[in-house]
Amino acid sequence: xxxxxxxxxxxxxxxxxxxxxxxxxxxxxxxxxxxxxxxxxxxxxxxxxxxxxxxxxxxxxxxxxxxxxxxxxxxxxxxxxxxxxxxxxxxxxxxxxxxxxxxxxxxxxxxxxx
Amino acid sequence: xxxxxxxxxxxxxxxxxxxxxxxxxxxxxxxxxxxxxxxxxxxxxxxxxxxxxxxxxxxxxxxxxxxxxxxxxxxxxxxxxxxxxxxxxxxxxxxxxxxxxxxxx
Numbered sequence: 509x510x511x512x513x514x515x516x517x518x519x520x521x522x523x524x525x526x527x528x529x530x531x532x533x534x535x536x537x538x539x540x541x542x543x544x545x546x547x548x549x550x551x552x553x554x555x556x557x558x559x560x561x562x563x564x565x566x567x568x569x570x571x572x573x574x575x576x577x578x579x580x581x582x583x584x585x586x587x588x589x590x591x592x593x594x595x596x597x598x599x600x601x602x603x604x605x606x607x608x609x610x611x612x613x614x615x616x617x618x619x620x621x622x
Numbered sequence: 623x624x625x626x627x628x629x630x631x632x633x634x635x636x637x638x639x640x641x642x643x644x645x646x647x648x649x650x651x652x653x654x655x656x657x658x659x660x661x662x663x664x665x666x667x668x669x670x671x672x673x674x675x676x677x678x679x680x681x682x683x684x685x686x687x688x689x690x691x692x693x694x695x696x697x698x699x700x701x702x703x704x705x706x707x708x709x710x711x712x713x714x715x716x717x718x719x720x721x722x723x724x725x726x727x
Contacts, residue, residue, distance in 0.1 A: 512665075541715055550709065550719035551666070567716070598665050602714055609654055611714050613665030 510534050514599050514614035521589040521621045529584040529617050531599030538604045539611075540582040541566070542574065544595040551598065557582055558604070589621045626710045631722040634700045642695040642721055644710030649690055656714055657684065657695045659706040666709060666717070669695065700725045 515530045533540065541556035543566075553566030557576040571593060573585040582601075586593060596618050602611040627645040634640040646655065657669040670677055670684045672693070677684040683696040697704055702725050709720040 539714070543717070550707070551717040553715055553717070556715055600666075609656060609671050609714060610668035611656075611658070611666075613667065615665050 512599055512601050512612050512614040514597075514617050516617060517615065518618050519620070521586070521619065523589060523591060523621060525589050526585070526587050527589065529586075529597055529599075529619070531582045531584065531614060532580050533582075533601040533612070534580065535601060535603075535612065536579060537601035537612075538579070539602045540576065541600050541611075542572070542582070542584045543598045543600065544568065544593075545598060545616075546595050554584065554597075586619075591621045593619065594621045595619060625716060625718055626712060628708075628710055628718065628721045630719070631724065633724045633726065634697075636702060636725055636727050637699050640697040640700045640704070640723065640725075642697075642708050642710075642723065643692065644694070645692050646710070646712055647691040649712055651690075653712045655684070655686060655690075655693050656711045657682070658709045658711065658717070659704075660709070660720070661703075661706045669708070702727060 512533045538559050542554040543551040552568045554572050555574040557563045560579050563574050596616045598616050599614045600611045654671050656671040658666040660666040670682050672684045685694045705725045707720040709717045711717050
């Protein structure tokens with residue numbers, strides 16, 4: 509059971525480049541979400557999904573797109589990278605069940621935009 | 623507003639109990655209270671959750687106020703490995719800045 513897998517672990521982009529951060533979970537969780545964490549800061553919600561085909565914006569969605577075509581995958585797209593998007597990105601998944609509410613996080617993707 | 627309020631940082635001595643407070647004054651009657659922690663250079667991990675009653679597990683205890691507007695995460699004997707950022711959340715999605723716990727030997 510791999511849990512939540514994020515790829516890549518590290519990435520350096522030039523300003524203006526695009527890329528996709530991958531997130532996959534093998535626990536059949538309905539909920540998936542993306543966060544960014546800047547140095548010394550807490551987690552800020554970018555986008556989230558409550559099921560395949562359903563996505564919504566979080567606290568800081570500008571500059572990012574998501575889609576959820578399958579239960580397992582929830583990729584995060586940066587259309588035109590900016591230095592302000594330099595951060596550590598975490599993906600999480602959880603069930604809808606109130607009895608098993610714990611969210612599982614990936615190990616993060618450290619992104620640097622130069 | 624799904625945000626919670628926590629102190630920025632706390633300090634504890636090793637082997638002593640630690641009480642980490644969280645304010646969630648606008649919580650609804652059906653919202654669970656969740657606690658997570660993030661060790662250095664790792665993703666957050668689940669600690670404990672509760673609705674109305676106090677809860678215990680192998681990692682910690684959760685004390686929930688009778689009016690549910692606040693809760694306290696209790697680490698019974700802090701160790702150096704408990705040094706982390708602790709997050710209190712109402713909905714598993716919005717985490718806030720958390721409390722940095724420093725443990726002194």
